[in-house]
Amino acid sequence: MTEKDFVPKKYSEIIEQGTVSWQAPSNIALVKYWGKKEHQIPANPSVSFTLKNCRTITKLDFSKKDGQEDFEFEVFFEGNKKEDFKPKIRTFFERIVQYSPFLKDYQFEIHSENTFPHSSGIASSASGMSALALCVMSLEKKLNPEMSEDFFRKKASFLARLGSGSACRSIEGDLVVWGKHKEIKDSSDLFGVNYADEVHDNFKNFxxxxxxxxxxxxxxxxxxxxxxxxxxxxxxxxxxxxxxxxxxxxxxxxxxxxxxxxxxxxxxxxxxxxxxxxxxxxxxxxxxxxxxxxxxxxxxxxxxxxxxxxxxxxxxxxxxxxxxxxxxxxxxxxxxxxxxxxxxxxxxxxxxxxxxxxxxxxx
Missing domain, CATH: 3.30.70.890 (GHMP kinase, C-terminal domain)
Incomplete structure (x- = not known):
């Protein structure tokens, strides 16, 4: 797949308002990704364990608005409005709007919380950006109900990558590969994929x-x-x-x-x-x-x-x-x-x- 495959042609449904909610986990890389090219492309492939308990829960409220001049959204973290979170989310929206052009058709309220303390030193960008990307994709699936589950997951990982590189490894589980590798089937620089080869019981529920x-x-x-x-x-x-x-x-x-x-x-x-x-x-x-x-x-x-x-x-x-x-x-x-x-x-x-x-x- 290429980036062009994720640019929508048209939508079959009209949605005025609604709410979607996802929880997405953090992950820990076993082979590390360090260094990237333009557009959040990794300089080397990585593989990670998807975690179970360290996760972000995000609810996206959306309602249709007049005009497409700019993004309109508010961000709440654990019940409190967070103006300091907005620049990063705006940057994310700017990066993905060509793949999700409906973002300027709606005004959003983003409500997010972590199952781990925000100030704990655990990076929440992977779980946070993947949860938000999944909410965006749920809205897109409402606009295009014919979308396949496989495409939904791949595009969610693709979008999450543009928010935070490692976030693309937080869609699937339990072992996820991100980055093209000649020996890993279907591996891609654009999104994370489940590690599909044999895994011994020693690594189950690690x-x-x-x-x-x-x-x-x-x-x-x-x-x-x-x-x-x-x-x-x-x-x-x-x-x-x-x-x-x-x-x-x-x-x-x-x-x-x-x-x-x-x-x-x-x-x-x-x-x-x-x-x-x-x-x-x-x-x-x-x-x-x-x-x-x-x-x-x-x-x-x-x-x-x-x-x-x-x-x-x-x-x-x-x-x-x-x-x-x-x-x-x-x-x-x-x-x-x-x-x-x-x-x-x-x-x-x-x-x-x-x-x-x-x-x-x-x-």
Missing amino acids: QDTILLVDKGRKEVSSSVGHNLMHGHSFAEARFAQANDNLAKLKPIFAEGDLTKFIEIVESEALTLHSMMMSSRPYFMLMKPNTLEIIIKIWGFRKQTGLPVSFTLDAGANVHVLYPEKDKVKIFEFIKNELVAYCENGHYICDSVGSGAKQLSEEN
């Missing part, structure tokens, strides 16, 4: 305990970090490494080899941060307690042989990954040894989920 090391705003935004990959001394080698690691994960997913899984996933996390530390200007998002947790995990794994590992997003927080069969012993270790390094002792228990879900719609 656990993710998120240790909130630092709940403050990041000193360097992800957008700035991505842009610093342009001209980065190690960029091309990094992009090649990501492609190679994704290929290596295929037999690992099929065979359930947790040792090799850990080796790749932890290496990917550290490589992500090494790209930050070796860019110009360079920066560091890990904190001392991030490193303390990593060292503790390595020591516990060596001592017990249990398959516990970590990954990181573009921040200081640590995602502790482990199979469900070892949940009791590993979670006991987390509580006894790792929670002390969290800000105010805060952490989130999550696991792999099944993707976004529609909650309601009214005409």
Whole structure:
């Protein structure tokens, strides 16, 4: 598919007003995407676990208006009007209006809330933008009821990508690939797709305990970090490494080899941060307690042989990954040894989920 396939030709229905609502999860990348081309195209493919509990719930109220001069919308987060959220959503609407031209036909109220604290240091752009993109697509499906479910999902992921790159991986579950890769069937730079090859039971209902090391705003935004990959001394080698690691994960997913899984996933996390530390200007998002947790995990794994590992997003927080069969012993270790390094002792228990879900719609 190309971008042109997502430009609508005409609509068969007229809708005056209504409400749609979706919940969409966050995700955590195993092979990291870092660096992008124009129009939110990734410089390398990535694969992620879709999470279950960390999600955004968004309700979109819409009513037909006169004229098409501009976008008209208000944003409410957890019941409070949020003027500071509007610039990002306006930018999103500006990017997608050629694919969703009806956006200027309606005035909107966007009501959103997270199942996790907004100030927790967990990035909500993936879950937030995917939930909003799904609401936009629900309105489009009302205007064009003949739309197939497959097209609906692909276009929702396509639109979400234009709001936040990683948001395109929050439509489906439980493993999602984004970015063209020669060994991944139907993979695309334009949207995320379900990983369709064999996945061993070891990776079913995988656990993710998120240790909130630092709940403050990041000193360097992800957008700035991505842009610093342009001209980065190690960029091309990094992009090649990501492609190679994704290929290596295929037999690992099929065979359930947790040792090799850990080796790749932890290496990917550290490589992500090494790209930050070796860019110009360079920066560091890990904190001392991030490193303390990593060292503790390595020591516990060596001592017990249990398959516990970590990954990181573009921040200081640590995602502790482990199979469900070892949940009791590993979670006991987390509580006894790792929670002390969290800000105010805060952490989130999550696991792999099944993707976004529609909650309601009214005409």
